[in-house]
Amino acid sequence: MLQVTHVSKKFKDADVLKDVSLTVKPGELIHIVGINGSGKSTLFKIITGLLKADSGTVSLDSGDVIGALIENPGFLEYETAWDNLRFLANVHHKFQADKVKKLLTDFDLDPNSRQAIGKYSIGMRQKVGIVQAIMEDQNIILLDEPTRGIDKKGVKQFVDLLERLKAEGKAVVVASHDDIPGLVYDRTLTLENGELK
Numbered sequence: 001m002l003q004v005t006h007v008s009k010k011f012k013d014a015d016v017l018k019d020v021s022l023t024v025k026p027g028e029l030i031h032i033v034g035i036n037g038s039g040k041s042t043l044f045k046i047i048t049g050l051l052k053a054d055s056g057t058v059s060l061d062s063g064d065v066i067g068a069l070i071e072n073p074g075f076l077e078y079e080t081a082w083d084n085l086r087f088l089a090n091v092h093h094k095f096q097a098d099k100v101k102k103l104l105t106d107f108d109l110d111p112n113s114r115q116a117i118g119k120y121s122i123g124m125r126q127k128v129g130i131v132q133a134i135m136e137d138q139n140i141i142l143l144d145e146p147t148r149g150i151d152k153k154g155v156k157q158f159v160d161l162l163e164r165l166k167a168e169g170k171a172v173v174v175a176s177h178d179d180i181p182g183l184v185y186d187r188t189l190t191l192e193n194g195e196l197k
Ligand SMILES: Nc1ncnc2c1ncn2[C@@H]1O[C@H](COP(=O)(O)OP(=O)(O)OP(=O)(O)O)[C@@H](O)[C@H]1O
Pocket: 011, 012, 016, 034, 035, 036, 037, 038, 039, 040, 041, 042, 043, 177
């Protein structure tokens, strides 16, 4: 279980997050809606430890592992999607080839492609970014504008994927500025003027 308690963050004089609290339980699918610049990425960066909050806490249960797609996923541009995913998972000694193959194929990406990821379209990169956020059986998954650049068929595949994750008891938080067609959430919260309600 993820618990964000009274988190605040300022950049210079701007209050980006003001006393934000959020609890995410296993199997929950949560939507955080907010316009560009409302602080969605900042919140995810604080949850993952990339940024430090000015005050407040983030806590996880023992055994919780966070997977995240934040902003534009960074990859080794001259390497293939497969080699990028293998590299990332090997950092944790957890590369599951069969699983990665299935996740890529489910998104109409070719696991055997020799194309460098630098030549992928934005939507294709997003798909690989989503795969890296879940391929190690992470149980708390944070996805920032996950469907950016993804076509209609890919969005449907994404919705199916989230339903499967939910059925497996994974918690997913999707941050986006608009609705993702077909996606039904357990809860929708709005991030506005630094407040999450
Ligand atoms: N490192 C930083 N230093 C200064 N200001 C920052 C920094 N990171 C973010 N900001 C500012 O904080 C605000 C929130 O940014 P953030 O990226 O969290 O918004 P967002 O909701 O994710 O936006 P988008 O939907 O455009 O990705 C913005 O005004 C941004 O300019």
